Structure formats: C-alpha cells, structure tokens
Amino acid sequence: MQTPQPAGPVYVRSVRAEQVRPGDRFITRHGSPSAPVTSLRVLPDSFGTPALVEATLASGQKASIAYGSSIRVHTSTPTPSLTYEDLQALPVEAESPEAVLLSIAENYAEDAGMVERIGKLARGVNPKAGAHLEDLYALTEHLVVDRDDRASAWRVLDILTEIPFDGNFGRWKSVESALALAAFLAYDGGDLDAAERYAAVLRRTAHEEQDPVQAKLTAELRQRQLDEPNLFDREIHRAVAARDPEAEGSWRLQRLRTLLYLLAHGGSRTLDAAELRRRIQHELRALGSPGGRPAWNAS
Structure with a gap:
C-alpha cells in the first residue's frame, strides 16, 4: 500500500x-x-x-x-524565522568577528530583521568574500543611520577597518566605506587623531594600484569624483516629487557615502571639510526621520 x-x-x-x-x-x-x-x-x-x-x-x-x-x-512547515535563541546556539570562538556580532544581537533579541541579518553573518565571516564585507558595512550603516547606536556600529567598524588591502579594489570598496565612516564618527566624537588615521589609510590605499596605466586612469577618475561629485540631487528630487520615501532613502544613502568619501579625502574643490560635515549631519537627520529612512531588510 x-x-x-x-x-x-x-x-x-x-x-x-x-x-x-x-x-x-x-x-x-x-x-x-x-x-x-x-x-x-x-x-x-x-x-x-x-x-x-x-x-x-x-x-x-x-x-x-x-x-x-x-x-x-x-x-510541510515553512522554514521559520531565525530567533535570538538560534543565534545563541551557534558555535563561535571568543573575541572572533562572529562573537562580536552575537553580542550585538543580544541588544536586539526581539528584532526579527536584525536577528536575521546578524544570523546570516554570524555563521561565519569570510573577509575574502565581497558579499560578506558588503553585509557587514550595511549592518554598520543601519546601526548608525537607523538606530543611532554608534557603540555597536564601532564594534563592526573595528572588524572592517582591520582588514588589510589585498589588491582587490572591488572587495576593498566596503572597507573603504567603513574607513570613511569611521573617520567621520571619530571626528564627530572628538578623537581627531583617530579620524586622521582612518582617513590616511583610505587615502594611502587609493594609490596602491600596481599597473602604471591603470594607476593613471584611476587617479584621473578619483580626481573627477573629488572635483565634480555626484550627490544625486536629481534622483532625490524625483523621489520626493513622486512621494517615494524608499527610493528617496536609498539615494540619500548613496549621497551620504559620497559625502563621507569626500570628507576622508579632505574635501574637494567645491566642498570644504566644514561644509561636508554640515551636509553629512543633514543627511543623517533626513535618513533618521520616519519619512526619509529607506526600507532595511534582512534579505
């Protein structure tokens, strides 16, 4: 039968x-x-x-x-959402990146989105995987922008900013963003020496291209980015006009990353450091307001 x-x-x-x-x-x-x-x-x-x-x-x-x-x-039972209790059961080494992430999750035990995102990383952080670095930076950005939890953000930044440059500029992009954010947060917290150290690492690595032709092209592109930065004004205005807060928030995040990058390089021909800091604070306030915050999910 x-x-x-x-x-x-x-x-x-x-x-x-x-x-x-x-x-x-x-x-x-x-x-x-x-x-x-x-x-x-x-x-x-x-x-x-x-x-x-x-x-x-x-x-x-x-x-x-x-x-x-x-x-x-x-x-027939769908896969359940990850819980904080599931995270606690993960085997991690003391003082490892995974242990740091689990300790942050303790403060957000009832937050399904945060638990899911941290759980994805806490199973094993691979510093050679660009996707892992992107997820770590996205978590850091969320802690700063959406949670105003700079103490936890610093713990993730400490993981990212310790990763050395290995010649892969694509993978380095997330570390570069972390260094720029760390430089701003350090300055904003009154630690000017630390701010300069983070910015110096970012600027120094930008010149490590080995191929002389590629190095020249990269330098020219970087200079254009500094002198004529794209701050996504048109895209943000279009999103505001369309009453699309999710799109507005996503473009504002892009603008924030650009402003942080410019500040780490000491400003540009059109925007000095003081003006950049003023604009960064403005974007943080705009993103932190209910209407200016982008949707943040754990996918």
Missing part, C-alpha cells in the same frame, strides 16, 4: 531533533522519504536531562535521534 503524500508544498530542511513535528518524514539513507511521523516523545538520561527524541512512524517503526542533533526532513 502506497503511503499517502502530504497535500500542499513540501520543504526539505534540517531541523533539530526536538523540532520534528507529526507529519514530517525523515530522509532515509537512500534519499527517499520515510513514512510520516505520527507521535514523538522525549527520553531523558539517568540524570533527567533530555537525551533522545523517539519518533513513531505511520509504518509502526520507531526512530531515535539524539536530542539537540540535526536531521533532514521532508516537512
């Missing part, structure tokens, strides 16, 4: 033994699904600590799984 198949969508995912639910099907060693689970019970060890999860299947068979271990199942 063929085992009835579940109605609706079926998901294949790993769950902890204690998260198995009636109706789930284990994936057998041959790759096919077992008969569905009909009941479950937790068996303790001699000291009363949960040790095994015993599942009874529709076929009458029983399966025992170590409590806390993971098993792959066919299930």
Whole structure:
C-alpha cells in the first residue's frame, strides 16, 4: 500500500531533533522519504536531562535521534524565522568577528530583521568574500543611520577597518566605506587623531594600484569624483516629487557615502571639510526621520 503524500508544498530542511513535528518524514539513507511521523516523545538520561527524541512512524517503526542533533526532513512547515535563541546556539570562538556580532544581537533579541541579518553573518565571516564585507558595512550603516547606536556600529567598524588591502579594489570598496565612516564618527566624537588615521589609510590605499596605466586612469577618475561629485540631487528630487520615501532613502544613502568619501579625502574643490560635515549631519537627520529612512531588510 502506497503511503499517502502530504497535500500542499513540501520543504526539505534540517531541523533539530526536538523540532520534528507529526507529519514530517525523515530522509532515509537512500534519499527517499520515510513514512510520516505520527507521535514523538522525549527520553531523558539517568540524570533527567533530555537525551533522545523517539519518533513513531505511520509504518509502526520507531526512530531515535539524539536530542539537540540535526536531521533532514521532508516537512510541510515553512522554514521559520531565525530567533535570538538560534543565534545563541551557534558555535563561535571568543573575541572572533562572529562573537562580536552575537553580542550585538543580544541588544536586539526581539528584532526579527536584525536577528536575521546578524544570523546570516554570524555563521561565519569570510573577509575574502565581497558579499560578506558588503553585509557587514550595511549592518554598520543601519546601526548608525537607523538606530543611532554608534557603540555597536564601532564594534563592526573595528572588524572592517582591520582588514588589510589585498589588491582587490572591488572587495576593498566596503572597507573603504567603513574607513570613511569611521573617520567621520571619530571626528564627530572628538578623537581627531583617530579620524586622521582612518582617513590616511583610505587615502594611502587609493594609490596602491600596481599597473602604471591603470594607476593613471584611476587617479584621473578619483580626481573627477573629488572635483565634480555626484550627490544625486536629481534622483532625490524625483523621489520626493513622486512621494517615494524608499527610493528617496536609498539615494540619500548613496549621497551620504559620497559625502563621507569626500570628507576622508579632505574635501574637494567645491566642498570644504566644514561644509561636508554640515551636509553629512543633514543627511543623517533626513535618513533618521520616519519619512526619509529607506526600507532595511534582512534579505
């Protein structure tokens, strides 16, 4: 007799033994699904600590799984949102970037978006992965702009600004943004020496292109960016006119990054350092207001 198949969508995912639910099907060693689970019970060890999860299947068979271990199942239950308790269960080394991220998550245990974003990174930060660096900087930016949590932002900046330049300018872009933001925050906090150190690293790395032809082209492009910066005025005005706060916020973030970059280079031909700082503060206020804040999600 063929085992009835579940109605609706079926998901294949790993769950902890204690998260198995009636109706789930284990994936057998041959790759096919077992008969569905009909009941479950937790068996303790001699000291009363949960040790095994015993599942009874529709076929009458029983399966025992170590409590806390993971098993792959066919299930009709969608993947749940990550919780702070899930983050706490992640194995991380003390004082590692992952440990820093988990300690920040403790302050946002009830914030699903923050937990999801931090959870994505806390599984393992790879400083050679451009996407990881982008996510770290996005988290930093969110902490500063949307949360006004500079203390936590500094902890992420300390991770990013310690990453050395390895010749990959594409990957370096997120570190460069972090250095520019760190320079501004340090100055704004009264630490002028630290502000200059961060800015100096940014400026020095900008001249490390090895190919002389490419170095000349890069220098010319950088000078144009300094002398004629694109501050996205047209795009922001268009978004305001269209009453599209999400688009406005996204363009304002681009403007903020440009202003921070210009400030780290000491200003430009058209905007001196004092004016840049004034504009940066304006953008932070605009982005922090309910109407000027871009949507921030964990995807």
